[in-house]
Amino acid sequence: MxxxxxxxxxxxxxxxxxxxxxxxxxxxxxxxxxxxxxxxxxxxxxxxxxxxxxxxxxxxxxxxxxxxxxxxxxxxxxxxxxxxxxxxxxxxxxxxxxxxxxxxxxxxxxxxxxxxxxxxxxxxxxxxxxxxxxxxxxxxxxxxxxxxxxxTMIHLDDLDIILLEELSQGFTKKEIRIKLKKQNISPNSESAIDKRVSKLFDDFKAKNTTHLVAIVKDLGIL
Amino acid sequence: MxxxxxxxxxxxxxxxxxxxxxxxxxxxxxxxxxxxxxxxxxxxxxxxxxxxxxxxxxxxxxxxxxxxxxxxxxxxxxxxxxxxxxxxxxxxxxxxxxxxxxxxxxxxxxxxxxxxxxxxxxxxxxxxxxxxxxxxxxxxxxxxxxxxxxxTMIHLDDLDIILLEELSQGFTKKEIRIKLKKQNISPNSESAIDKRVSKLFDDFKAKNTTHLVAIVKDLGIL
DNA sequence: GACTCCATTACAGAAATCTGTATTGACATC
DNA sequence: GATGTCAATACAGATTTCTGTAATGGAGTC
Known part of the structure; x- marks a missing residue:
């Protein structure tokens, strides 16, 4: 022991x-x-x-x-x-x-x-x-x-968390794209980010970004 | 006693x-x-x-x-x-x-x-x-x-809370406007709602709706 | 090599957001 | 009655979001 x-x-x-x-x-x-x-x-x-x-x-x-x-x-x-x-x-x-x-x-x-x-x-x-x-x-x-x-847990990888974090801080997708590019994080096109976030919409049954952030805040993920 | x-x-x-x-x-x-x-x-x-x-x-x-x-x-x-x-x-x-x-x-x-x-x-x-x-x-x-x-507390009236609540649930301002009209809550034009929310942006130093909801969630207001 | 599968990227258009300015009307003050 | 203030409303435009479709390229299979 x-x-x-x-x-x-x-x-x-x-x-x-x-x-x-x-x-x-x-x-x-x-x-x-x-x-x-x-x-x-x-x-x-x-x-x-x-x-x-x-x-x-x-x-x-x-x-x-x-x-x-x-x-x-x-x-x-x-x-x-x-x-x-x-x-x-x-x-x-x-x-x-x-x-x-x-x-x-x-x-x-x-x-x-x-x-x-x-x-x-x-x-x-x-x-x-x-x-x-x-x-x-x-x-x-x-x-x-x-x-x-x-x-039935939704699996979130590092990028998902980063995106949620950035969105919750009010950054636009253009700003996030630039940030990701600076940090050499791979999917960094605006459309790729859109896709990711859209998937999060589906996963969490969110209507839009604001709703999504509210949900993950309530769940304690952020 | x-x-x-x-x-x-x-x-x-x-x-x-x-x-x-x-x-x-x-x-x-x-x-x-x-x-x-x-x-x-x-x-x-x-x-x-x-x-x-x-x-x-x-x-x-x-x-x-x-x-x-x-x-x-x-x-x-x-x-x-x-x-x-x-x-x-x-x-x-x-x-x-x-x-x-x-x-x-x-x-x-x-x-x-x-x-x-x-x-x-x-x-x-x-x-x-x-x-x-x-x-x-x-x-x-x-x-x-x-x-x-x-x-230095920010004073929020009932309408502010309602707006924050609706926004966090992912409703658009058009939807909120209709809801308010149905419930006979006074300022119910889309622009008036915009103004209110803009004031909340200033109060909480939020960049946009998503940021605002994240902030008030963190503060425990919602 | 030909093929599928899948993720990234590009683009485009409708909808919504955000930020101004301007008008109206209610209310109080002088 | 004239004036100023303030909230509600209307409108406009630039930006962003959201949702499609399509092109590209790598990884693996046959």
């Missing part, structure tokens, strides 16, 4: 709850906790420098800004930063988020190892998740695997 | 926490709790029918669907439903939400009496809020009153 774990969660109650579960139900005792994102990062860096690395990070996604100045506002950045230094660290996200698309993004883009949804069965799920991740598995929350939405 | 209070909050820990605070710090003992929105509504109805009405509702905004079938998914509907029956009931919202615009909407549109942000100082804030509301005040969370954003 994991011998050293870092828990990043800003609510003290939840924080203590996680530690208690790891302690009592799984038998992990070497646990460090952090209530702030920056704090978690510093503890990680220290352990890494001291050659006593954490094997598992359990983190929330959203951190309140609080009084302390936070450079990292979200757990996503924390994961990226930590993974850039120690790519093999296992990561479990423990969050309120329950939108399938957003959770899907975490697995696809951030390559997290497990996800536990804050809820009524969080304790059981957390135990199963930690054990599964330790065995090298990717552990999806039951909300997702049981949900048919996950199966 | 309030003698009978209804607490609607789906997380058991938070639920118990609120009750404990009301008990220990304020001396309210006649408290009923509900973990589901529908449950809260039924308890309210029963009390109302029995002529032993609740004087205060403390409710979360978002409720998990859980296994139980819920007709009311959000606390907003719960507040609306309860207020339609007992308009003078005091309402305090206790939620994770910290976006000024959304909180502002709660006060402006739902006429809630107080708001407490789930966070590190929630206990103190809750006590102050309940006491303030009991004295007939409207109690805003310190996050908002201290925040300059609240002062």
């Amino acid at each position: 994991f011998s050293k774990v870092l828990v990043a969660e800003d609510y003290e109650i939840a924080n203590q709850g996680i530690i208690k579960v790891l302690n009592d139900k799984i038998g992990i005792h070497n646990i460090e906790e952090a209530k702030y994102c920056d704090d978690a990062y510093l503890k990680f860096r220290k352990a890494h420098n001291d050659q006593e690395v954490f094997e598992l990070l359990i983190t929330d996604l959203s951190f309140r800004e609080d009084h302390k100045i936070q450079t990292r506002t979200s757990g996503i950045e924390l994961i990226k930063d930590i993974r850039s230094i120690q790519p093999d660290i296992k990561v479990i996200v423990y969050s309120q988020e329950d939108r399938p698309d957003k959770i899907n993004m975490l697995f696809e883009n951030l390559n997290i190892d497990g996800y536990v949804c804050k809820g009524q069965d969080a304790i059981q799920e957390l135990v199963a998740c930690v054990q599964g991740v330790y065995q090298g598995n990717t552990v999806w929350p039951p909300e997702i695997t049981n949900n048919s939405a996950a199966n | 309030f003698s009978k209070v209804l607490v609607a909050e789906d997380y058991e820990i938070a639920n118990q926490g609120i009750i404990k605070v009301l008990n220990d710090k304020i001396g309210i003992h006649n408290i009923e709790e509900a973990k589901y929105c529908d449950d809260a509504y039924l308890k309210f109805r029963k009390a109302h029918n029995d002529q032993e009405v609740f004087e205060l509702l403390i409710t979360d905004l978002s409720f998990r669907e859980d296994h139980k079938i819920q007709t009311r998914t959000s606390g907003i509907e719960l507040i609306k439903d309860i207020r339609s029956i007992q308009p003078d009931i005091k309402v305090i919202v206790y939620s994770q939400e910290d976006r000024p615009d959304k909180i502002n909407m709660l006060f402006e549109n739902l006429n809630i009496d107080g708001y407490v942000c789930k966070g590190q100082d929630a206990i103190q804030e809750l006590v102050a809020c309940v006491q303030g509301v009991y004295q007939g005040n409207t109690v805003w969370p310190p996050e908002i009153t201290n925040n300059s954003a609240a002062n």
